[in-house]
Amino acid sequence: MNENRRQILEMLAAGKINAEEAERLIAALEDTPSGQNATGSMAAQPKNAAKYLRVLVEAEDKKGPTTVNVRVPMQLLRAGVRLASLIPAQAHDKLDEALSQHGVPLTLSQIKPENLEELIDHLEDLTVDVNAKEDNTKVRVFCE
Amino acid sequence: MTPNIAIVGIETPHWRMPRLWLPVFLLWIPVILLSPFIFLVLVVVAIGLRTNIWRLIALMWGIVCSLRGTDVHIRAEGSQVVVRIL
Numbered sequence: 001m002n003e004n005r006r007q008i009l010e011m012l013a014a015g016k017i018n019a020e021e022a023e024r025l026i027a028a029l030e031d032t033p034s035g036q037n038a039t040g041s042m043a044a045q046p047k048n049a050a051k052y053l054r055v056l057v058e059a060e061d062k063k064g065p066t067t068v069n070v071r072v073p074m075q076l077l078r079a080g081v082r083l084a085s086l087i088p089a090q091a092h093d094k095l096d097e098a099l100s101q102h103g104v105p106l107t108l109s110q111i112k113p114e115n116l117e118e119l120i121d122h123l124e125d126l127t128v129d130v131n132a133k134e135d136n137t138k139v140r141v142f143c144e
Numbered sequence: 145m146t147p148n149i150a151i152v153g154i155e156t157p158h159w160r161m162p163r164l165w166l167p168v169f170l171l172w173i174p175v176i177l178l179s180p181f182i183f184l185v186l187v188v189v190a191i192g193l194r195t196n197i198w199r200l201i202a203l204m205w206g207i208v209c210s211l212r213g214t215d216v217h218i219r220a221e222g223s224q225v226v227v228r229i230l
Contacts, residue, residue: 051213052213063220063221064220064221064222065219066219066220066221067217067218067219067220068217068218068219069215069216069217069218070215070216070217071213071214071215071216072214073210073211073212073213073214075206075209075210076207076210076211076214078206078210079203079206079207079209079210080207082203082206083203083207085195085199085203086193086195086200086203087193088193088194088195
């Protein structure tokens with residue numbers, strides 16, 4: 001039983017409202033979308049999950065315009081991320097060393113598959129817009 | 145579900161290829177015929193990576209199945225490349 005419905009019933013029990021008024025209030029509560037929110041039935045529905053990651057690049061130089069439009073399924077990103085689990089443990093040290101030499105202080109062994117899954121899930125909220133006015137380059141990364 | 149069709153188009157300032165609709169599903173025929181050989185290759189790869197062969201197959205299958213919907217469109221210096229997987 002949700003909070004609003006309980007309050008109405010308590011008001012009825014306390015004699016503040018009569019049965020007819022309580023019925024009307026409950027009916028109004030059921031009709032309003034906010035009433036559905038209060039029950040949590042709407043909150044339980046999943047939001048529309050993004051299916052694709054879109055990368056758009058537009059650049060213009062002396063040779064003419066360059067456009068890149070890439071759409072990658074999120075499922076492919078997930079599958080690609082799972083490939084990381086195939087990297088042998090022996091290779092982790094070498095990779096860590098190579099990454100740190102290039103300014104990426106990362107320890108691969110500390111990255112768990114569930115962390116990567118979480119990262120992919122949060123990509124759905126990602127939108128990157130880059131506008132470089134000097135060379136008329138625009139980059140957009142978003143999920144759709 | 146595995147990809148069924150791949151659309152490939154290449155265009156340069158001097159030459160234009162008509163867009164090709166490649167029936168990717170027909171690749172199943174050579175894949176099935178070559179499956180013993182492919183399996184052997186995967187076994188060698190799995191041993192090399194020190195991983196489970198079935199896990200490797202599952203990962204490969206996952207990648208193949210998730211290719212549907214990929215769309216790449218690049219245009220530069222009058223040339224254009226389109227790859228679409230349906």
